[in-house]
Amino acid sequence: MSKQTSELKDQILKFIEDNPPLSSKEIHDAFAAAVGYATVKRILNTLISEHLIVASGKGKATKYSISASYELLKPIDLTAYFKKEIDERHIRDRFNHEIFQTLTHTSLIFSKLELEHLQALQKKYAENVSQLSENLYKKELERLAIDLSWKSSQIEGNTYSLLETERLLKDKETATGKTKEEANMLLNHKDALDFIIATPQYITPLRVSIIEDIHSLLIKDLGVDRNIRTRSVGISGTNYKPLENEFQIREALENTCTLINSEENAFIKALIALVMLSYIQAFNDGNKRTARILNNAILISHDICPISFRTVDSLEYKKAMLLFYEQNNISAFKEIFISQFEFAVATYF
Secondary structure, three states: HHHHHHHHHHHHHHHHHHOOEEEEEHHHHHHHHOHHHHHHHHHHHHHHHHOOOEEOOHHHHHHEEEEHHHHHHHOHHHHOOOOOHHOOOOOOEOOOOOOOHHHHHHHHHOOHHHHHHHHHHHHHHHHHHHHOOHHHHHHHHHHHHHHHHHHHHHHOOOOOHHHHHHHHHHHHOOOOOOOOHHHHHHHHHHHHHHHHHHHHHHHHHOOOHHHHHHHHOOOOOOOOOOEEEEEEOOOOOOOOOOOOOHHHHHHHHHHHHHHHHHOOOOOHHHHHHHHHHHHHOOOOOHHHHHHHHHHHHHEEEHHOOOOOOOOOOOHHHHHHHHHHHHHHOHHHHHHHHHHHHHHHHHOOO
């Protein structure tokens, strides 16, 4: 899609949002100076396939409106969004309990084209793996594990380089000038990954106790409390405040497990785990690390290529996460997930 068509698509989407419901003729009349009717119809069909709008009625009586999943999926320009300071942004500053109902319609999360793209990549991965010896497969998996341990830790402020991480995880050689806590964070990632690789079906069906087990592996010897937190936490960079009540936190985790267990598509399961564990903030620390490991545990348990997040920009990752906190919008995080899956299939195995 050209930049001009993409911009027109966003303009039409905004027009429908502001003036629902609309016929295709009414939409074309508003943009007739810039585009033909056939192009408008193509854009409307694309918006339907992406679950951003819905059509009601038949023939000339067809009307277009914003879909129920629009807030979850609508495209948002991160650069423009974060030009506004924290207190200038209009946000959901409390946990949205209705998010589970929104995510119940999980088939809406990825468009048909996006799922076909992910499935085609997975087929390529499966073909590649089928040609590897067991020893070569283990070596590639170790390479991905090193990259994931490094990037996941870097996102949390760890200063080890990728080369230093490789030395630590392979040879137990700590880097000069780095703290013991930084080394432990990386070693814990490797231990957690080794555990899920050795016992891929451990997370099926997913339970709160399993999430707590993964979290415990990741925060070992880091001075972080185990189990669900009993006090409030703040998140830097946003006015969003997670749940404070321990029983509500547990209920939110249970609802997340139910949602993931009821979904058949592993890509959808993995993405839900990635965003919801971060959104709930069930632990005093280590939430996003737990989310990234569980995301990969789900993929591995379904024989799908795991992802390392190696090329993701840490700031862009945090912005995508803040967007979900503040707007319950998954579009930026979905782009990260897809791009990192593309990278993993092209780079490993």
